[in-house]
Amino acid sequence: MFRYSHGLIYKKNPKSSPAKIKKRSIAIDVQVGSMLRQARLLKGISQHNLAKTIGVTFQQIQKYESGVNRISAGRIYQIAQTLEVPVGFFFPEYSESKGKIGAVDQKSYAKSPDMNSAESINLIRIYYSVKQPDLRKYFLQLITELADNLAKRK
Numbered sequence: 001m002f003r004y005s006h007g008l009i010y011k012k013n014p015k016s017s018p019a020k021i022k023k024r025s026i027a028i029d030v031q032v033g034s035m036l037r038q039a040r041l042l043k044g045i046s047q048h049n050l051a052k053t054i055g056v057t058f059q060q061i062q063k064y065e066s067g068v069n070r071i072s073a074g075r076i077y078q079i080a081q082t083l084e085v086p087v088g089f090f091f092p093e094y095s096e097s098k099g100k101i102g103a104v105d106q107k108s109y110a111k112s113p114d115m116n117s118a119e120s121i122n123l124i125r126i127y128y129s130v131k132q133p134d135l136r137k138y139f140l141q142l143i144t145e146l147a148d149n150l151a152k153r154k
Contacts, residue, residue: 028091030067032076035090037065039083041121054078 040050040061047065051058054075063069071079071090080087114120123143130136 026067029070031092032071032090033065033067035092036061036071036079038121039079039085039089040065041118042124043083044125045083050079050082053082 040047047058047061051061056075060069064071076090077087080089127136127139130139
């Protein structure tokens with residue numbers, strides 16, 4: 001049996017009191033958590049160090065990143081300041097969904113390349129470590145050509 005309240009879906013557990021009702025993760029919470037993880041890894045900051053900086057436990061950061069716990073607006077602002085990203089970074093689909101946060105097609109999101117993998121994060125970190133714009137543009141062209149050539153071979 002489910003109960004809907006304030007935009008959240010709760011699963012009723014007959015053996016638990018109302019205070020122990022389990023909340024299901026909502027798509028936007030998972031997406032914001034994923035973007036938090038991506039920003040944190042791009043900056044090379046551990047969960048422990050981020051937690052210490054914003055005044056929570058590293059377990060809380062884990063819960064934020066997995067989408068188990070919601071991040072308040074104030075906490076998102078604090079995290080954005082710490083990671084030096086705009087608040088909008090955590091909501092990339094918002095502008096595309098015309099204000100319907102959470103209306104993201106989860107199937108296409110799941111099929112997209114894993115931007116949170118260590119390999120992807122490392123590649124992005126290397127790209128942004130190149131300070132000269134012309135050299136960075138060349139680096140991007142080189143990787144694009146390599147990927148195109150490998151795709152043609154398959």
